[in-house]
Amino acid sequence: MAASTNSFLVGNQTQIPSFKPKPTSQSFLHLTKPPFTSTRPKPVSIRCASTTTTTIGSDPRVINFAAGPAALPENVLLKAQSELYNWRGSGMSVMEMSHRGKEFLSIIQKAESDLRNLLAIPSDYSVLFLQGGATTQFASLPLNLCASSSDPADYVVTGSWGDKAFKEAQKYCNPSVVWSGKSEKYTKVPSFDGFEQNPHAKYLHICANETIHGVEFKDYPVPKNPNGVLIADMSSNFCSKPVDVSKFGVIYAGAQKNVGPSGVTIVIIRKDLIGKAREVTPVMLDYKIHDENSSLYNTPPCFGIYMCGLVFDDLLAQGGLEEVERKNQRKAKILYDAIDESGGFFRCPVEKSVRSLMNVPFTLERAELEGEFIKEAAKEKMVQLKGHRSVGGMRASIYNAMPLAGVEKLVAFMKEFQARHA
Amino acid sequence: MAASTNSFLVGNQTQIPSFKPKPTSQSFLHLTKPPFTSTRPKPVSIRCASTTTTTIGSDPRVINFAAGPAALPENVLLKAQSELYNWRGSGMSVMEMSHRGKEFLSIIQKAESDLRNLLAIPSDYSVLFLQGGATTQFASLPLNLCASSSDPADYVVTGSWGDKAFKEAQKYCNPSVVWSGKSEKYTKVPSFDGFEQNPHAKYLHICANETIHGVEFKDYPVPKNPNGVLIADMSSNFCSKPVDVSKFGVIYAGAQKNVGPSGVTIVIIRKDLIGKAREVTPVMLDYKIHDENSSLYNTPPCFGIYMCGLVFDDLLAQGGLEEVERKNQRKAKILYDAIDESGGFFRCPVEKSVRSLMNVPFTLERAELEGEFIKEAAKEKMVQLKGHRSVGGMRASIYNAMPLAGVEKLVAFMKEFQARHA
Numbered sequence: 127m128a129a130s131t132n133s134f135l136v137g138n139q140t141q142i143p144s145f146k147p148k149p150t151s152q153s154f155l156h157l158t159k160p161p162f163t164s165t166r167p168k169p170v171s172i173r174c175a176s177t178t179t180t181t182i183g184s185d186p187r188v189i190n191f192a193a194g195p196a197a198l199p200e201n202v203l204l205k206a207q208s209e210l211y212n213w214r215g216s217g218m219s220v221m222e223m224s225h226r227g228k229e230f231l232s233i234i235q236k237a238e239s240d241l242r243n244l245l246a247i248p249s250d251y252s253v254l255f256l257q258g259g260a261t262t263q264f265a266s267l268p269l270n271l272c273a274s275s276s277d278p279a280d281y282v283v284t285g286s287w288g289d290k291a292f293k294e295a296q297k298y299c300n301p302s303v304v305w306s307g308k309s310e311k312y313t314k315v316p317s318f319d320g321f322e323q324n325p326h327a328k329y330l331h332i333c334a335n336e337t338i339h340g341v342e343f344k345d346y347p348v349p350k351n352p353n354g355v356l357i358a359d360m361s362s363n364f365c366s367k368p369v370d371v372s373k374f375g376v377i378y379a380g381a382q383k384n385v386g387p388s389g390v391t392i393v394i395i396r397k398d399l400i401g402k403a404r405e406v407t408p409v410m411l412d413y414k415i416h417d418e419n420s421s422l423y424n425t426p427p428c429f430g431i432y433m434c435g436l437v438f439d440d441l442l443a444q445g446g447l448e449e450v451e452r453k454n455q456r457k458a459k460i461l462y463d464a465i466d467e468s469g470g471f472f473r474c475p476v477e478k479s480v481r482s483l484m485n486v487p488f489t490l491e492r493a494e495l496e497g498e499f500i501k502e503a504a505k506e507k508m509v510q511l512k513g514h515r516s517v518g519g520m521r522a523s524i525y526n527a528m529p530l531a532g533v534e535k536l537v538a539f540m541k542e543f544q545a546r547h548a
Numbered sequence: 549m550a551a552s553t554n555s556f557l558v559g560n561q562t563q564i565p566s567f568k569p570k571p572t573s574q575s576f577l578h579l580t581k582p583p584f585t586s587t588r589p590k591p592v593s594i595r596c597a598s599t600t601t602t603t604i605g606s607d608p609r610v611i612n613f614a615a616g617p618a619a620l621p622e623n624v625l626l627k628a629q630s631e632l633y634n635w636r637g638s639g640m641s642v643m644e645m646s647h648r649g650k651e652f653l654s655i656i657q658k659a660e661s662d663l664r665n666l667l668a669i670p671s672d673y674s675v676l677f678l679q680g681g682a683t684t685q686f687a688s689l690p691l692n693l694c695a696s697s698s699d700p701a702d703y704v705v706t707g708s709w710g711d712k713a714f715k716e717a718q719k720y721c722n723p724s725v726v727w728s729g730k731s732e733k734y735t736k737v738p739s740f741d742g743f744e745q746n747p748h749a750k751y752l753h754i755c756a757n758e759t760i761h762g763v764e765f766k767d768y769p770v771p772k773n774p775n776g777v778l779i780a781d782m783s784s785n786f787c788s789k790p791v792d793v794s795k796f797g798v799i800y801a802g803a804q805k806n807v808g809p810s811g812v813t814i815v816i817i818r819k820d821l822i823g824k825a826r827e828v829t830p831v832m833l834d835y836k837i838h839d840e841n842s843s844l845y846n847t848p849p850c851f852g853i854y855m856c857g858l859v860f861d862d863l864l865a866q867g868g869l870e871e872v873e874r875k876n877q878r879k880a881k882i883l884y885d886a887i888d889e890s891g892g893f894f895r896c897p898v899e900k901s902v903r904s905l906m907n908v909p910f911t912l913e914r915a916e917l918e919g920e921f922i923k924e925a926a927k928e929k930m931v932q933l934k935g936h937r938s939v940g941g942m943r944a945s946i947y948n949a950m951p952l953a954g955v956e957k958l959v960a961f962m963k964e965f966q967a968r969h970a
Contacts, residue, residue, distance in 0.1 A: 186639060210629040221620055406720075408833065427811030
């Protein structure tokens with residue numbers, strides 16, 4: 127395309143042709159009709175590869191408190207944007223690469239290696255990059271770990287996700303709810319001697335962080351069955367803090383909260399647990415198939431895995447998960463403090479000792495103000511603060527990628543809102 | 549970041565700061581030291597969001613003959629790149645959007661609507677955007693369409709994928725291979741009266757295009773059972789030509805050949821077939837769950853669905869699937885002609901009447917030259933021409949996004965290579 131016909135300069139932003147130029151733009155006029163010279167220069171032009179309407183990186187970003195898919199680190203997005211059309215001189219997008227080609231293999235191998243460094247994953251654990259979300263794992267776990275439908279498994283249910291995991295397991299084994307927080311509206315985690323485990327349970331399942339209710343395990347129970355294992359759904363606090371992987375048989379997580387886009391599910395599984403899937407297990411739910419094929423049995427979600435890799439790289443650059451946890455603790459503290467110091471104007475129902483560093487649910491003493499709160503926050507570009515439809519109120523999800531400044535702005539808004547409605 | 553410090557103009561390309569500018573660039577000097585004026589103007593600057601090393605759309609792209617993930621339309625990639633950091637002024641990337649928010653809902657609804665237009669999908673069919681690839685569907689189909697493990701189903705096996713579908717079905721129903729091309733190395737499609745169907749089969753399954761062997765159905769068999777349905781895996785020729793959807797009970801396809809990146813599986817299913825999943829079916833493999841929730845039961849692969857939507861939009865803009873088919877026929881013809889007119893120097897084993905418009909496998913009469921052919925083609929930026937490890941030789945996958953010029957360049961190279969080795 128002829129550069130001179132499709133390009134121009136406005137202010138200090140690269141403009142794409144079909145973008146409607148502001149007629150009053152000084153620099154636009156400045157460049158097409160320079161007032162300071164009699165000899166008309168060649169029109170200055172920029173060729174932009176894109177022929178679509180956009181202004182790269184110019185529009186203000188919102189402060190995104192979504193529970194997932196959620197905010198991603200800006201530098202990761204910008205890196206992905208810069209590489210999207212042509213990944214590191216390969217001549218193609220990551221989305222166009224054969225999953226068996228050397229380019230993508232380098233991407234998935236680095237992603238696994240960086241994740242192993244982040245979580246100090248022992249060598250007797252496999253890392254799998256799968257599809258289908260945690261919901262698919264709800265079936266994969268009993269199908270791979272229970273030899274028959276009569277095998278017992280224990281579930282601690284601290285919220286909606288633990289409950290969903292239990293219900294799906296009923297199809298494939300003999301699961302028991304050994305503790306449920308439902309009667310207390312999922313605001314607690316039990317003391318580990320506060321529930322009775324089945325000494326024959328193949329595994330003890332927990333949801334390490336309940337996204338909807340904002341309840342997070344700060345420590346982990348030990349299976350009563352010496353041959354049993356602890357399994358954790360870490361979808362919403364994965365890579366938000368260091369974890370002793372050796373305490374678990376399986377850790378699984380959907381990527382779309384802390385480490386990437388939706389469409390990637392990460393499974394960290396102790397190798398001796400692999401290879402025992404029941405015959406009825408769909409091949410895509412058999413850990414052995416994916417382990418033997420290094421997650422490449424069929425075409426994996428390549429671009430999503432690439433994005434996770436960029437995030438892992440960024441987390442390591444930040445100083446690893448100890449530093450990430452410090453940042454998350456600081457963000458959560460100023461938000462919970464603002465709630466607790468509001469004299470009851472804002473309220474968080476969750477027991478203090480198990481409040482999530484990731485998902486902060488809160489309500490207003492005067493519930494009739496909640497709609498106004500959410501609407502006014504949105505005006506200040508703070509979005510996705512509405513609580514889950516099943517619990518109402520508000521919820522601020524403040525995952526790894528939420529900057530401290532975003533939480534500070536929310537807290538300032540809360541205080542100002544309270545002052546106006548005191 | 550201060551625009552003046554991180555931005556400049558080189559030639560007619562938008563440069564990102566850390567890219568090393570060509571010191572001789574005229575227009576760069578032109579802008580910083582305009583020769584045509586005595587009064588020094590403010591330095592013209594472009595702010596680019598990215599702080600990484602790249603030149604958007606400048607590096608040469610390869611001609612990508614990969615079988616999938618495969619080439620995507622350049623304008624689609626550029627559109628995605630331009631929107632990646634901030635989708636249409638929403639203040640967030642598509643990867644950061646809540647899948648239940650109005651922004652993503654508009655994306656998935658337009659994608660479905662455009663796909664319905666492209667394929668003229670009747671209103672009594674549902675369109676589902678799922679995960680797990682065609683391989684997951686190999687299990688979903690018998691689990692949803694067969695009431696018991698004894699229910700019969702017929703499979704026509706014209707290549708590796710049809711065979712994989714049959715093998716997975718053995719776990720969940722009583723499938724029969726009613727015809728197999730294995731003994732003839734998968735180079736044929738049977739005449740439809742050339743095999744015996746089970747009159748009680750719940751469905752007749754075909755793989756409409758075998759990616760590895762380059763065998764494509766040009767017409768479709770009718771199930772002998774009046775209550776049975778035809779099911780087609782269209783992963784590698786989906787949206788490459790018009791299809792009469794009403795002839796099928798289910799059409800399914802991984803997106804990563806013709807319509808998007810890997811990680812999205814599209815299922816088009818007649819509504820009366822939904823709601824009959826066996827109790828043992830994992831919830832994520834139950835069509836009813838996804839249909840009732842408009843593919844939003846759990847978090848879908850949002851960015852992949854967005855990319856598919858951009859491709860559907862592009863296919864409509866090209867004039868729809870009739871026009872797309874014309875282009876694909878023209879591309880395939882010049883490549884097959886080059887093979888057939890090479891006097892046996894190049895050979896395609898597939899029976900002419902069923903040669904794929906998408907995947908063109910070929911060998912060299914002198915097999916010892918194949919390595920050299922592939923290496924020299926790569927030097928001319930034609931990549932991924934190696935045949936599948938299971939069949940050897942070469943394979944050129946020329947999906948919708950492969951431009952005619954790419955095939956013309958390959959054909960010119962083939963003739964030049966033959967001349968040198970005659």
